[in-house]
Amino acid sequence: MSLTTVADSRSAVEGSVAAALRGRRADLGGRAFEAALLLCLLLSLLVLAVLVSKVLGDGLGVYSDRGFDFLDGGLSRRPVRAGISQGIIGSFWIALSVVVISFPLGIGAAVYLEEYAPRNRFTSFIQLNIRNLAGVPSVVYGLLGLAIFVEALNGFSNNSGVERRTLAAAGVTLAVLVLPVMIITTQEALRAVPQDLRDAAYGVGSTRWEVIRNVVLPYAAPGIFTGSLLSIARAVGEAAPLIVVGAYTFSSRGAGLTAGNITDPGALSERFTALPMIVSTWAKDPKPEFKTDLTAATIIAMMTFVLLVNSLAIVLRNRFEKKRTG
DSSP: OOEEEEEEHHHHHHHHHHHHHHHOOHHHHHHHHHHHHHHHHHHHHHHHHHHHHHHHHHHHHHHHTTTTTHHHOOOOTTTTTTHHHHHHHHHHEEEEEEEEHHHHHHHHHHHHHIIIISSSHHHHHHHHHHHHTSSSSSSHHHHHHHIIIIISSSGGOOOOOGGGHHHHHHHHHHHHHHHHHHHHHHHHHHTOOOOOHHHHHHHOOHHHHHHHIIOOOOOOOHHHHHHHHHHHHHHHOOOOHHHHHTSSSGGGGGGGOGGGGGTGGGGGGGGHHHOHHHHHTTTOOSSHIIIIIIIIHHHHHHHHHHHHHHHHHHHHHHHHHHHHOO
């Protein structure tokens, strides 16, 4: 009698179970569903490829003709002089506001809800409202920012009238907009940490804070950073809240804000614009130069920023995963 190994027995059992599950009849419904999913993927990629090729075809000519002058130039009603430096400044400070405000608040709130808060009706009510806030239209957050950060808090400046609609108010508004999403993504990353790791840390005498700092957060870091950095891309691409808060499109007041002083904190107390506002305005302009070439060139700048953020998210995720796996 021949002896069989455990691996051979396991393979035989798996093969027999798979054959029993499949049966002798062809799974026509499953094959049709798989083909439909593949068709949806191919159509989505085709639409994306057409849009990207259209944008690149219309916008690359602006960079080849004007180069850095387009990025450093100010807003103008003349297509040959129009640039997006004010939009770059606005988008930069909006992204920085999300990092400074939403990162610590979102991660802290998620850690408390997952690791410290008791499981009762009150915390369930909080969780429900956070998920509801994540689905609220962005224009509602714009109204919130207009009522609180612009009208009540005076745009975080000493300005009055329309000058209260500052870049600081817009940055805080968009930071609040992505805060529920960051809390939810951080919670999901914390829930993915195996409970056995927590129990092992407690077993060697660690306190709750030591377990969270040395075990839970390092293990969940890839998911936390990925969700957080992708939230920046969403904040930078929002236009509706900026319209409500009061971003300008054509204004000589912003002429002094160029890409050269992008890191000047004084820009936070000024009137502002951002790349999504420039795209939405130029796309509706009757002049063909604004409507096609300059709009496409601005979209390329936004796409480049989003790709950089996504690349940073991938690098950080891979780095923390290597640390986690040793």
